[in-house]
Amino acid sequence: MTKEDIKKVVLEIISEIAPDEDLSNVQSDVRLREQLDLDSMDFLDIVMELRKKHGIEVPEEDYQQLASLDSCADYLTPKFAGAGA
Amino acid sequence: MEVSKGDSTFDTIIIGCGMAGLAAGIRLAMFGKRVVILEKHNAPGGLNSFYFQGGRKFDVGLHAVTNFVERGRGTPLGTLLRQLRLPWDAFKLCPQNSSRIAFPGSNLKFTNEFEVLESEVAREFPRDIDAFRALRKLVLEHDALNLEGKVTSARKIVSGIVANPILQDMLFCPLMYYGSARERDMDFDQFVTLWKAIFEEGFSRPLEGVRVIIRALLDRYRSLGGVRKMRCAVKRILTDGSEAKGVELENGELLTARQIISTAGLPETEVLCGADRHAETIRCNVGRLSFGETISFLSEEPAAMGCDETIVFFNDSERFHYEQAKQPFDLRSGVICIPNNYQYPGNQVLQEGILRITGIASHDYWTGIDEETYRREKEEWFPRIVSSALRFLPGMKVENVESRTVYRDMFTPRTIEKYTSRFGGAVYGSPEKAKNGQTAWRNLFIAGTDQGFLGIVGAMLSGISIANRNILMGKER
Numbered sequence: 431m432t433k434e435d436i437k438k439v440v441l442e443i444i445s446e447i448a449p450d451e452d453l454s455n456v457q458s459d460v461r462l463r464e465q466l467d468l469d470s471m472d473f474l475d476i477v478m479e480l481r482k483k484h485g486i487e488v489p490e491e492d493y494q495q496l497a498s499l500d501s502c503a504d505y506l507t508p509k510f511a512g513a514g515a
Numbered sequence: 516m517e518v519s520k521g522d523s524t525f526d527t528i529i530i531g532c533g534m535a536g537l538a539a540g541i542r543l544a545m546f547g548k549r550v551v552i553l554e555k556h557n558a559p560g561g562l563n564s565f566y567f568q569g570g571r572k573f574d575v576g577l578h579a580v581t582n583f584v585e586r587g588r589g590t591p592l593g594t595l596l597r598q599l600r601l602p603w604d605a606f607k608l609c610p611q612n613s614s615r616i617a618f619p620g621s622n623l624k625f626t627n628e629f630e631v632l633e634s635e636v637a638r639e640f641p642r643d644i645d646a647f648r649a650l651r652k653l654v655l656e657h658d659a660l661n662l663e664g665k666v667t668s669a670r671k672i673v674s675g676i677v678a679n680p681i682l683q684d685m686l687f688c689p690l691m692y693y694g695s696a697r698e699r700d701m702d703f704d705q706f707v708t709l710w711k712a713i714f715e716e717g718f719s720r721p722l723e724g725v726r727v728i729i730r731a732l733l734d735r736y737r738s739l740g741g742v743r744k745m746r747c748a749v750k751r752i753l754t755d756g757s758e759a760k761g762v763e764l765e766n767g768e769l770l771t772a773r774q775i776i777s778t779a780g781l782p783e784t785e786v787l788c789g790a791d792r793h794a795e796t797i798r799c800n801v802g803r804l805s806f807g808e809t810i811s812f813l814s815e816e817p818a819a820m821g822c823d824e825t826i827v828f829f830n831d832s833e834r835f836h837y838e839q840a841k842q843p844f845d846l847r848s849g850v851i852c853i854p855n856n857y858q859y860p861g862n863q864v865l866q867e868g869i870l871r872i873t874g875i876a877s878h879d880y881w882t883g884i885d886e887e888t889y890r891r892e893k894e895e896w897f898p899r900i901v902s903s904a905l906r907f908l909p910g911m912k913v914e915n916v917e918s919r920t921v922y923r924d925m926f927t928p929r930t931i932e933k934y935t936s937r938f939g940g941a942v943y944g945s946p947e948k949a950k951n952g953q954t955a956w957r958n959l960f961i962a963g964t965d966q967g968f969l970g971i972v973g974a975m976l977s978g979i980s981i982a983n984r985n986i987l988m989g990k991e992r
Contacts, residue, residue: 446600447600448597449602450603467589469589469594470860471594471597471598471983474987475598478545478546478987481546482547490988505528
């Protein structure tokens with residue numbers, strides 16, 4: 431899975447969690463919380479969906495790695511590779 | 516999910532099918548947990564349930580859904596709808612008209628716009644308006660949802676800012692009535708939570724009452740494969756050392772699970788785990804406040820009879836006394852709720868006028884009398900409660916209410932205890948809260964009233980928070 435694919439996966443998850451957010455202009459290098467109305471409970475849901483849909487575990491101490499789409503892609507790339515996706 | 520008879524192993528058992536239990540169940544089922552909700556009664560809803568009588572539908576508990584916002588994130592209602600993945604209109608909430616705090620010689624009107632209360636305080640208490648604003652600033656800056664927060668006295672903090680005792684009491688009155696398990700004082704976290712829920716956000720109600728909310732939760736839970744067993748009382752929680760293993764039901768059936776969430780209340784849960792109901796450690800944690808309510812169905816719209824207000828919190832004494840009733844019913848203060856007076860869409864109206872009057876009532880009195888005396892005493896107290904409250908609705912005459920009453924009912928602490936199994940009929944639970952949900956057993960958690968988030972929205976958020984923190988994020992998963 432490429433980094434672009436991973437960003438798409440994360441955006442898809444956010445669209446399920448927060449259907450009322452406009453995701454058309456999300457910038458990859460800006461923190462998601464600065465662009466979207468997401469709180470810590472929403473980030474928990476991103477983590478839960480990654481586990482449910484893709485079998486990927488994100489330990490609590492790594493939640494901060496999901497701050498922006500770029501950091502998500504960097505952090506998740508080896509995990510997706512490891513999960514055989 | 517169909518459960519065959521022999522199916523008795525779950526990831527999580529939830530005790531109680533109220534708002535907290537359902538919300539926790541939805542969260543867990545959403546992420547693939549095998550969940551079962553066990554409910555003693557045949558109706559769901561717990562402390563916010565409903566019943567049918569005389570061809571009419573009655574809500575218990577719910578006067579108003581607090582925390583109402585039209586839209587907007589970062590609010591408890593927004594958070595909970597998103598967490599449960601329910602659409603904004605799932606609960607069909609309609610805003611209130613206006614409400615009032617009525618004390619001798621002083622009235623403070625408030626609506627879902629905070630500015631109304633602020634200008635009312637400026638009008639009634641011009642010398643205290645700066646202090647009121649300073650208190651509000653403190654409230655807005657306080658993080659009340661911190662699950663590790665310490666218990667602090669709201670009376671102490673508020674009186675340190677607002678010097679006028681009457682204004683203090685007027686602000687405490689609705690907040691205490693809508694959630695304080697403690698007499699005379701509140702934990703400051705709860706003061707802040709309720710201030711935001713009532714004064715900053717506001718009151719709302721679905722046209723068809725609490726059933727709309729319960730139905731939305733049940734549908735969501737069912738669609739995720741959650742299992743629910745009604746008329747299924749838990750006899751005891753099976754423990755082994757510091758571990759909860761499962762439950763034994765009244766019918767003898769055994770269910771096991773990796774975790775248990777109990778919404779039965781803190782002392783109630785400890786007794787289910789084997790503690791002696793009459794032990795001092797249990798008794799001192801039983802809430803001392805219980806309530807009674809009269810419900811009058813009227814042949815005319817209350818607005819046409821002279822009252823278009825939604826909720827009126829009243830007190831007739833020099834100071835406001837929020838404490839265990841020494842009389843069968845404490846007539847000095849109370850809450851009047853008129854469910855007709857919400858802004859329902861289109862021209863929708865309730866079929867009849869409804870007048871509900873709630874006040875502090877003595878649990879020991881109402882549970883200590885025989886059936887015959889109980890019926891007679893309810894008859895006796897009903898008109899006294901109504902006329903006492905109507906002192907604060909100048910537009911509504913006692914004789915008009917009496918002549919237009921087509922049906923009536925009354926509940927007391929005896930009714931509450933019977934249907935909710937709360938010791939002492941304490942709807943707001945124990946004065947001791949388990950804020951982080953944890954108990955002496957590592958995999959047994961408390962959610963709902965005795966976790967400490969209050970009201971319908973608070974109860975649902977409690978279920979969500981406890982499921983998230985202790986099960987979905989925790990080592991227990």
